Every structure is written in structure tokens, then in C-alpha cells.
Amino acid sequence: MTRVLHRSIAHNHPVAARGSGMHIRDAAGEEYLDASGGAAVSCLGHGHPDVLAAMHAQLDNLAYAHTSFFTTQVAEELAEDLIAHAPRGTSHVYFVSGGSEAIEASLKMARQYFVEKGEPQRRHFIARRQSYHGNTLGALAVGGNEWRRKQFAPLLMEVHHVSPCFEYRGRQQGETPLQYGARLAQELEGQIQALGPDTVMAFVAETVGGATAGCIPAVEGYFKRIREICDRHGILLILDEIMCGMGRTGTLHACEQEGITPDLMAIAKGLGGGFAPIGAVLVGEKVFQAFEQGSGFFQHGHTYLGHPLACAGALAVQRVIRRDNLLANVKAQGETLRRRLNERFGNHHHVGDVRGRGLFQAVELVLDRGGKEPFDPKHKLHARIKQEAMRRSLMVYTMGRTLDGIRGDHLMVAPPFIVEARDIDTIIDRLGDAVDAAIASVS
Numbered sequence: 553m554t555r556v557l558h559r560s561i562a563h564n565h566p567v568a569a570r571g572s573g574m575h576i577r578d579a580a581g582e583e584y585l586d587a588s589g590g591a592a593v594s595c596l597g598h599g600h601p602d603v604l605a606a607m608h609a610q611l612d613n614l615a616y617a618h619t620s621f622f623t624t625q626v627a628e629e630l631a632e633d634l635i636a637h638a639p640r641g642t643s644h645v646y647f648v649s650g651g652s653e654a655i656e657a658s659l660k661m662a663r664q665y666f667v668e669k670g671e672p673q674r675r676h677f678i679a680r681r682q683s684y685h686g687n688t689l690g691a692l693a694v695g696g697n698e699w700r701r702k703q704f705a706p707l708l709m710e711v712h713h714v715s716p717c718f719e720y721r722g723r724q725q726g727e728t729p730l731q732y733g734a735r736l737a738q739e740l741e742g743q744i745q746a747l748g749p750d751t752v753m754a755f756v757a758e759t760v761g762g763a764t765a766g767c768i769p770a771v772e773g774y775f776k777r778i779r780e781i782c783d784r785h786g787i788l789l790i791l792d793e794i795m796c797g798m799g800r801t802g803t804l805h806a807c808e809q810e811g812i813t814p815d816l817m818a819i820a821k822g823l824g825g826g827f828a829p830i831g832a833v834l835v836g837e838k839v840f841q842a843f844e845q846g847s848g849f850f851q852h853g854h855t856y857l858g859h860p861l862a863c864a865g866a867l868a869v870q871r872v873i874r875r876d877n878l879l880a881n882v883k884a885q886g887e888t889l890r891r892r893l894n895e896r897f898g899n900h901h902h903v904g905d906v907r908g909r910g911l912f913q914a915v916e917l918v919l920d921r922g923g924k925e926p927f928d929p930k931h932k933l934h935a936r937i938k939q940e941a942m943r944r945s946l947m948v949y950t951m952g953r954t955l956d957g958i959r960g961d962h963l964m965v966a967p968p969f970i971v972e973a974r975d976i977d978t979i980i981d982r983l984g985d986a987v988d989a990a991i992a993s994v995s
């Protein structure tokens with residue numbers, strides 16, 4: 553009997569009791585290897601002593617102060633820290649308590665930016681199919697996953713969706729990656745023209761597509777073209793780095809690898825590493841100045857903006873990542889992980905693609921490698937893989953509806969940045985067995 557309304561009513565999850573390093577132990581004493589940081593959250597693993605010490609110290613001084621009365625030293629320090637390492641042209645940070653809130657704030661910031669600038673006719677957002685930006689209504693509306701949107705569709709604002717940059721599924725035969733990226737950019741240009749360029753506020757995209765399509769990096773040149781199109785039409789570029797950012801792909805921000813700077817960037821998971829709920833919008837100078845020279849006020853707010861305990865945790869997480877040079881480990885172990893995934897699954901009859909960047913890797917499952925045909929969704933292969941992995945004391949993040957919001961299965965491996973080669977060996981052993989057992993159960 554439980555009084556918690558769980559994600560699934562018929563849940564049968566173990567009770568998580570302790571966390572330490574790469575592991576979570578349940579109340580029965582079983583120890584799970586966390587190969588996905590939950591949902592690509594726990595970038596330092598569990599129970600990191602430096603983060604805990606910083607949070608304890610903050611609690612001893614001040615747990616909470618409402619931001620309409622006070623600022624706090626810890627929020628100021630975290631903002632300084634984030635701006636010091638943000639893409640050039642980013643000038644301010646708006647703190648929230650999670651990913652969806654960061655997207656909601658970004659959307660409202662974009663709208664208010666154009667009102668401040670005297671362009672109130674700009675009202676359209678363009679985003680991508682198969683994207684995920686969160687579950688609150690604004691974030692769900694810009695998201696492009698059909699299944700997630702369907703039953704709430706009557707509540708969602710109108711958003712226009714273009715194709716994702718999903719090379720495995722979208723690049724045509726005979727098309728080079730560069731040509732594919734150019735075709736997608738042209739699709740965005742066409743959508744902008746159809747709506748009227750001076751009615752569009754922003755284009756919203758995950759820099760590396762995350763949960764719903766499974767770690768899809770853009771092809772070379774794609775984001776440069778997108779940035780150029782947005783600039784040409786005075787449209788803001790909002791990047792969602794809630795899952796792929798804050799070091800997960802090997803650079804602090806995934807957009808560094810694309811050679812572009814967004815106008816607004818949403819970050820969350822790896823910002824606080826799960827030690828406390830926190831998210832943020834990194835705000836470009838241009839947007840900030842419009843507010844500063846306009847109303848002097850962002851018409852938004854939540855009770856827990858810039859929560860001191862969450863800021864203390866996030867600041868400690870970011871300092872440990874730099875002190876311990878963990879991004880170098882993300883790159884090195886990311887390569888090891890990719891190599892080991894390819895060794896185990898590269899010739900697997902039911903694996904169509906292994907893809908991703910850094911410690912953000914996905915495996916897409918198919919009926920047969922050659923045809924790319926997905927499994928029948930009725931089997932819920934992704935859920936079976938998760939179950940088989942948990943049986944083997946392994947946490948991996950699995951998801952269905954990979955292709956189009958209906959069909960497809962993938963799994964994501966996104967371990968903490970402290971992962972070592974021997975952990976990867978264990979991950980691959982257990983994952984390989986889990987995948988084979990799940991497939992056997994539907995064949």
C-alpha cells in the first residue's frame with residue numbers, strides 16, 4: 553500500500569535508501585550501478601562529500617530567503633561562476649527549480665523581449681518533432697513528441713514543428729551529412745517564410761536531442777546554418793541543454809562543439825547533479841539589454857527562484873567538476889564507452905545505431921539491422937530492457953517511440969562523470985545480457 557501517486561500506479565520499484573559514488577543501494581541491500589545518472593542527472597554520482605559539505609554549510613547559515621526581498625551570496629557566486637564559463641555574449645542567469653521551468657521562463661523571456669523591442673506581432677515558436685522540452689504546458693507545446701502531446705493537445709498553444717536533425721533516420725541515401733543539414737535548415741527557412749518572418753519569436757532545439765529520440769547529435773554545419781537563419785530574420789535561438797549540457801557531451805556546453813552561441817540557453821540536470829532541484833536560463837546580453845532599457849522587469853517568478861540550498865549544491869558541483877578535471881574524464885571515458893558499445897552491439901542483429909557524444913550515448917533497437925524496421929510497439933521492448941537491466945542491478949534510461957512518437961525503442965547510457973573503465977566493463981556486460989534477454993522474450 554502506498555499513498556504516493558507514482559508515475560505508474562502499478563509500480564514495483566525498489567525503495568532507494570542510500571547513494572554513494574556510482575551506486576544506489578535499496579532498502580533490501582541490493583546495490584545498483586547507476587549507468588544513466590537517473591535521467592542524465594547525477595553527474596558527480598551520489599553522496600559526493602564536497603557537495604554535501606557545501607550544502608550543510610549553507611543550511612547552517614540560511615535555507616531560504618524570498619527573492620522579492622533578498623538576493624543571496626551563494627546565488628550571486630553561482631551566477632558569476634556560470635557566466636565566467638558561458639559562451640561569449642551571455643551576461644545573466646535566471647535561476648529556477650528544474651528543466652521545464654527553465655523552458656517556460658525562456659519562452660516568456662522571448663515573448664517579452666519582442667514586446668520590449670516594440671515588435672508585439674511576433675508570436676510564433678518553431679521547434680522540432682521528436683524533441684522533449686518538459687511536461688508543463690508551454691514546454692509540452694514546444695516539445696515534438698506526439699505521444700506526450702496527444703491527450704493534452706487541446707490545452708497546448710500552437711507551435712510549428714520542423715524535422716529533427718536525426719541522421720540515422722532522416723538522412724537520405726546519396727545525401728552527404730552536409731547536404732542533409734542544409735536541407736533541414738532550408739525546411740526551417742520555409743516554415744519561417746510561411747508564417748511571415750516578422751511574426752516568429754524563436755526557434756527552440758535541444759543541441760543534442762535527448763530522451764525522446766536517444767542522443768541525436770546534429771550533423772556538421774547544421775546549427776551554424778540555423779544560427780545564420782535566425783539572425784537574418786531577427787529570430788531568437790533558444791537551446792535546450794537541460795539534458796545534454798553542463799559537461800555531459802565533453803564540453804561544458806554542447807553548443808561549444810557547434811561553434812554557435814544561443815540567445816537563451818536552458819540548463820538543469822547536470823547543473824545541480826541531483827543534489828537539489830535547480831535549473832537556469834543563461835541569458836544573452838541582447839535580451840538582457842532589451843529588458844534593462846525597457847520595463848526593467850521580467851514579468852515572471854516562482855517562490856523558489858534561486859533557492860540558496862540548491863545554489864550551494866550546484867556551485868559545489870561545478871567547482872568539483874573543474875577541480876577534478878572531470879570533463880577530460882567525460883571525453884576519455886566517453887570514447888571508451890562508445891568503443892565498448894560498438895564492440896558489444898556494433899554487429900548485433902537487433903541494433904541499428906549506436907550514437908551520441910561524450911558520456912551521452914544511445915543504442916537504437918530494430919527488428920533487423922539492414923531494414924531499420926522497429927519492433928512492434930506492443931512489445932514495449934524498451935521497458936523490458938529496463939526491467940532486465942534492473943534485474944542485473946544496472947540502471948539504464950530506456951525509452952520507446954523513438955522514430956515518430958509511436959514506434960521505436962532505444963536505451964541511453966549516461967553515467968556520472970566519475971565513471972572508470974572497469975565500471976564501463978560492468979555496464980557493457982550487464983547491458984548486453986539485459987538486451988539479449990529482453991529481445992529473447994519478444995522473439
Ligand SMILES: Cc1ncc(COP(=O)(O)O)c(C=O)c1O
Pocket residue numbers: 591650651652653655684685686687758762763792793794795796820
Ligand atoms: C531536453 C530536456 N528538456 C527539458 C526537460 C524537463 O526537465 P524537468 O524534468 O526537470 O522539468 C528534460 C527532462 O528530461 C529534458 O531532457
